[in-house]
Amino acid sequence: MIELMENAGVKNVRALYEKIAGELKQGDEILLDFSRVARLDLSLIQLVVAAARYARERGKTIRLRAVSDRIREQLDICGVKT
Amino acid sequence: MNRYIMVIDDSPTVRTSVEYSVKSLGFPIMQAENGVDALAKIKSIKGAGDDIAICVCDINMPEMDGMTFIGEFRKTDKFTPVIVLTTEADESKIQQGKTAGFSGWLVKPFRPEQLISVVERFVKK
Amino acid sequence: MSEGGIREIFLGEASEIFENLESDIVRLEEDSGDAEIVNRIFRSVHTLKGSSGIAGFDRVYEFTHKLENLLDDVRQGRQAVDGRLIDLVLTSLDWIKDEILTDERDIAEADRIKAGLLERIRAYKGDEIPAAAPAVEAATPGPGLQDEPAKYFRVRVSFREDIFESGVDPLMIIEDLLALGTPVYKKVDKSALPGFETIDLEKCYLKWDIVLRTEHGIDRIKDVFLFVAGDNDISIEDVTADYGGSEGAGKPLKERRVGEILVEKGILNPVDLAAAIDEQQSRHTRIGEVIVNRGLATMEQVRDALKDQERIKKRIEVSTVRVDTAKLDSILNLLGEIVIGQAALSGIADGFGEESAIGQRLKNALFGLDRTTREFQEQIMSIRMVPIGPTFEQFRRFVRDTSHALGKDIRLVIEGGETELDKTVIEKIGDPLKHMIRNSIDHGIESALERSMTGKDPAGKLVLRAYHQEGSVYIEVIDDGRGLDLKKIRAKAESMGMVRPDEDVAADRLYSLIFQPGFSTAEKVGDLSGRGVGMDVVRTNIEDLRGSVEVRSEEGRGSVMRIKLPLTLAIIDGMLVSVGRSIFIIPLLSVVESIQPKRGHVKTVEGKGEVVFVRDEYVSLIRLYDAFGIEPRHREPWDGLIVIAESGKTRVGLMVDDLLGQQQIVIKSLDSYITESRAISGAAILGDGKVALIIDMHGLLEDVNIGEWEKR
Numbered sequence: 001m002i003e004l005m006e007n008a009g010v011k012n013v014r015a016l017y018e019k020i021a022g023e024l025k026q027g028d029e030i031l032l033d034f035s036r037v038a039r040l041d042l043s044l045i046q047l048v049v050a051a052a053r054y055a056r057e058r059g060k061t062i063r064l065r066a067v068s069d070r071i072r073e074q075l076d077i078c079g080v081k082t
Numbered sequence: 083m084n085r086y087i088m089v090i091d092d093s094p095t096v097r098t099s100v101e102y103s104v105k106s107l108g109f110p111i112m113q114a115e116n117g118v119d120a121l122a123k124i125k126s127i128k129g130a131g132d133d134i135a136i137c138v139c140d141i142n143m144p145e146m147d148g149m150t151f152i153g154e155f156r157k158t159d160k161f162t163p164v165i166v167l168t169t170e171a172d173e174s175k176i177q178q179g180k181t182a183g184f185s186g187w188l189v190k191p192f193r194p195e196q197l198i199s200v201v202e203r204f205v206k207k
Numbered sequence: 208m209s210e211g212g213i214r215e216i217f218l219g220e221a222s223e224i225f226e227n228l229e230s231d232i233v234r235l236e237e238d239s240g241d242a243e244i245v246n247r248i249f250r251s252v253h254t255l256k257g258s259s260g261i262a263g264f265d266r267v268y269e270f271t272h273k274l275e276n277l278l279d280d281v282r283q284g285r286q287a288v289d290g291r292l293i294d295l296v297l298t299s300l301d302w303i304k305d306e307i308l309t310d311e312r313d314i315a316e317a318d319r320i321k322a323g324l325l326e327r328i329r330a331y332k333g334d335e336i337p338a339a340a341p342a343v344e345a346a347t348p349g350p351g352l353q354d355e356p357a358k359y360f361r362v363r364v365s366f367r368e369d370i371f372e373s374g375v376d377p378l379m380i381i382e383d384l385l386a387l388g389t390p391v392y393k394k395v396d397k398s399a400l401p402g403f404e405t406i407d408l409e410k411c412y413l414k415w416d417i418v419l420r421t422e423h424g425i426d427r428i429k430d431v432f433l434f435v436a437g438d439n440d441i442s443i444e445d446v447t448a449d450y451g452g453s454e455g456a457g458k459p460l461k462e463r464r465v466g467e468i469l470v471e472k473g474i475l476n477p478v479d480l481a482a483a484i485d486e487q488q489s490r491h492t493r494i495g496e497v498i499v500n501r502g503l504a505t506m507e508q509v510r511d512a513l514k515d516q517e518r519i520k521k522r523i524e525v526s527t528v529r530v531d532t533a534k535l536d537s538i539l540n541l542l543g544e545i546v547i548g549q550a551a552l553s554g555i556a557d558g559f560g561e562e563s564a565i566g567q568r569l570k571n572a573l574f575g576l577d578r579t580t581r582e583f584q585e586q587i588m589s590i591r592m593v594p595i596g597p598t599f600e601q602f603r604r605f606v607r608d609t610s611h612a613l614g615k616d617i618r619l620v621i622e623g624g625e626t627e628l629d630k631t632v633i634e635k636i637g638d639p640l641k642h643m644i645r646n647s648i649d650h651g652i653e654s655a656l657e658r659s660m661t662g663k664d665p666a667g668k669l670v671l672r673a674y675h676q677e678g679s680v681y682i683e684v685i686d687d688g689r690g691l692d693l694k695k696i697r698a699k700a701e702s703m704g705m706v707r708p709d710e711d712v713a714a715d716r717l718y719s720l721i722f723q724p725g726f727s728t729a730e731k732v733g734d735l736s737g738r739g740v741g742m743d744v745v746r747t748n749i750e751d752l753r754g755s756v757e758v759r760s761e762e763g764r765g766s767v768m769r770i771k772l773p774l775t776l777a778i779i780d781g782m783l784v785s786v787g788r789s790i791f792i793i794p795l796l797s798v799v800e801s802i803q804p805k806r807g808h809v810k811t812v813e814g815k816g817e818v819v820f821v822r823d824e825y826v827s828l829i830r831l832y833d834a835f836g837i838e839p840r841h842r843e844p845w846d847g848l849i850v851i852a853e854s855g856k857t858r859v860g861l862m863v864d865d866l867l868g869q870q871q872i873v874i875k876s877l878d879s880y881i882t883e884s885r886a887i888s889g890a891a892i893l894g895d896g897k898v899a900l901i902i903d904m905h906g907l908l909e910d911v912n913i914g915e916w917e918k919r
Contacts (some may be wrong), residue, residue: 007085007133010161010371013408021403028788042378043371043916046400054403059787059838063898077381078413079395081889092250095217095258102213109749136374143254154373160409163374177437185374186434191260191268203379 035066117146217262244682596624651688
């Protein structure tokens with residue numbers, strides 16, 4: 001499980017990327033925990049989408065945990081169904 | 083980790099009024115008198131492991147003006163929003179500021195609620 | 208935070224500025240060529256201006272603004288420094304000091320001095336451009352102003368890649384935009400997003416195309432993009448005309464007017480009514496009185512109409528039950544949890560095996576529980592159900608206005624208004640319906656003249672009908688107009704390369720083409736519909752509700768556009784299938800049967816791809832592991848199973864590894880799985896905690912290019 005930091009955003013998106021890439025190498029399922037974030041910025045959503053595509057191509061899954069209504073709406077704005 | 087609102091203006095009146103206005107947003111606030119002062123304070127904030135949430139910055143200042151400041155600031159920080167306070171409603175000046183790396187602007191004088199709503203746009207949680 | 212505090216700080220600051228200014232001015236007098244001193248003076252006055260404005264010294268603000276302009280000219284070398292100028296600046300400074308520091312001032316005297324000073328500044332400046340207003344009037348009317356008519360804006364946004372580097376989050380801007388209204392169409396272009404291994408995380412790749420219904424004007428929309436306009440590609444277009452003006456969707460059921468009721472009953476014709484309304488308005492009297500006086504209806508008829516009106520009013524009152532939707536949704540969520548728990552228990556019960564007595568008892572108990580939860584679910588769903596009547600009713604005015612604008616005479620008939628739909632569906636169906644209705648009025652129904660020449664009733668008829676059938680809701684928009692012009696559609700399809708000139712194409716398929724993007728046979732741009740946003744938007748909107756739309760037509764006789772919608776958006780019956788380690792859910796409504804094909808029954812047909820022979824016909828075969836890029840257990844159809852499923856009129860075979868059974872599926876789940884594939888409509892958590900993806904048949908067929916319309 002990867003927990004997103006409270007102030008997750010474009011400033012630290014690279015660190016999140018490294019974590020996801022690392023877990024994708026090791027396991028088949030990644031759980032992204034959003035319980036500490038109130039909103040996402042576009043860089044995070046783009047990362048999640050790219051990671052989900054990548055995982056799916058390899059028969060792996062990325063699941064999102066504790067997605068608030070606000071974040072669900074943000075994902076929807078970016079054309080991502082949850 | 084603390085995230086600061088950095089207020090950069092040579093006028094203590096403007097600085098204080100900005101501080102009063104954005105206090106309600108719940109961020110710690112740091113004042114600076116000009117670009118040089120601001121860069122030094124930002125450096126020490128970041129050195130302590132903290133970060134800048136947003137800068138609210140005047141254009142016309144002694145020592146180092148806003149345009150020079152943003153150029154210097156962006157060398158080490160690409161993504162932090164910087165709002166410029168200006169008395170210019172002039173399109174070309176604003177365009178110039180955007181190219182330099184400003185994220186938004188507010189025309190002086192402004193009402194506290196105008197400032198809050200602009201700052202909130204950029205740091206909303 | 209008292210304003211007094213700011214004033215005190217300002218007074219301190221101002222005194223300091225005055226000191227600096229005075230010494231600088233004196234030094235300038237000694238050395239009028241020192242550019243640095245000029246700059247400092249300018250900056251001091253500039254600061255004074257900004258601070259005075261913020262501290263609330265408006266008179267000082269306005270005055271220093273003028274003085275600053277003059278000093279700017281000096282700084283730029285457009286004005287020479289001489290004794291006269293220095294004297295003017297010093298006197299101005301005195302005035303400002305008095306204004307700020309003297310408590311009890313003779314305002315009239317101060318104004319007189321100010322006027323004199325301004326006159327001198329103006330003389331220096333020559334033609335003075337009026338100063339900007341001191342405070343920006345930012346007050347924009349909130350969405351609370353219900354009477355503002357709704358407008359529609361199409362906003363296309365393509366940010367520059369490095370927008371993050373100016374501290375701007377593009378998503379924030381899109382969120383701000385959407386906060387101004389309701390999107391009736393939204394498309395996100397993610398084609399530029401690179402793969403996971405090559406993505407530059409600090410760049411912006413997404414593009415948006417949004418049609419927003421809003422009560423705000425275009426300026427407010429532009430404001431959202433204020434900070435990013437210029438160097439980003441943003442287009443804002445008013446498409447209100449395309450959406451049929453401001454009437455219609457989203458407004459509550461209106462009380463009906465007596466005149467309208469009389470027209471509906473066939474007692475009064477609309478032309479007479481219009482004349483009667485004119486007279487009523489000029490005489491400020493009651494409409495019933497005018498109608499009776501003009502001999503258009505009897506007293507009895509008017510009285511009946513008044514009673515009808517009262518009844519409608521009551522019905523509106525009764526049908527308005529206040530339901531806290533958030534509570535309702537949370538109950539539904541909890542129910543979802545119960546269903547998941549139940550499935551887990553079923554799994555445990557199955558684990559006991561056939562002979563186990565405990566297993567049997569557990570199964571029996573679960574069977575009873577299952578019945579209760581189903582009923583529970585139905586009850587909750589019924590709370591979410593509302594009749595479509597009010598939505599239909601609001602189109603009466605729209606049909607009347609639109610047809611009159613086109614010089615057509617059209618009667619609207621409403622059938623099945625009591626048919627109930629999920630409230631979410633009702634909220635979202637208004638816009639597509641309006642589009643279809645306008646399409647019928649605009650392109651379908653002919654002018655009265657044309658109709659009489661072809662022997663038709665000069666008045667056209669438009670029917671809105673809703674009914675339940677086989678677990679779905681159908682809504683039909685029926686007109687008795689000229690019908691779709693197959694030749695025109697065909698010609699357009701050929702010109703767009705959708706159909707080959709020599710190809711034999713069934714009428715049904717040609718009709719369905721009107722829902723394709725960019726497809727409009729409208730001849731004139733000035734038409735009400737057929738510009739920019741077309742029937743493809745209607746289709747997208749309806750498909751977002753997991754529905755479908757089709758059209759049938761008979762030339763010269765009229766058209767029927769039929770929308771099929773699910774009864775509820777929250778729970779479906781599904782067939783669980785496995786592909787590799789993944790589990791998919793096929794909506795049971797789409798499933799026809801499942802078969803295990805013989806090796807010889809699967810083959811590849813030129814132009815159709817892989818097909819499987821089932822009951823005397825060949826249907827296209829979709830290998831789900833291929834479609835979703837999954838490693839399967841079986842690679843050959845004869846080793847696995849094929850589920851025959853249909854979407855609309857198209858039947859296909861879906862190759863899976865195994866069937867896992869049927870189950871009620873709660874779509875809205877607390878955990879989420881994300882996907883952008885059109886072939887997946889949602890996800891559900893199964894009893895054992897596994898995630899299963901729900902297949903959207905329509906989307907799947909589009910993804911693999913099978914169906915009524917095949918891409919080339």
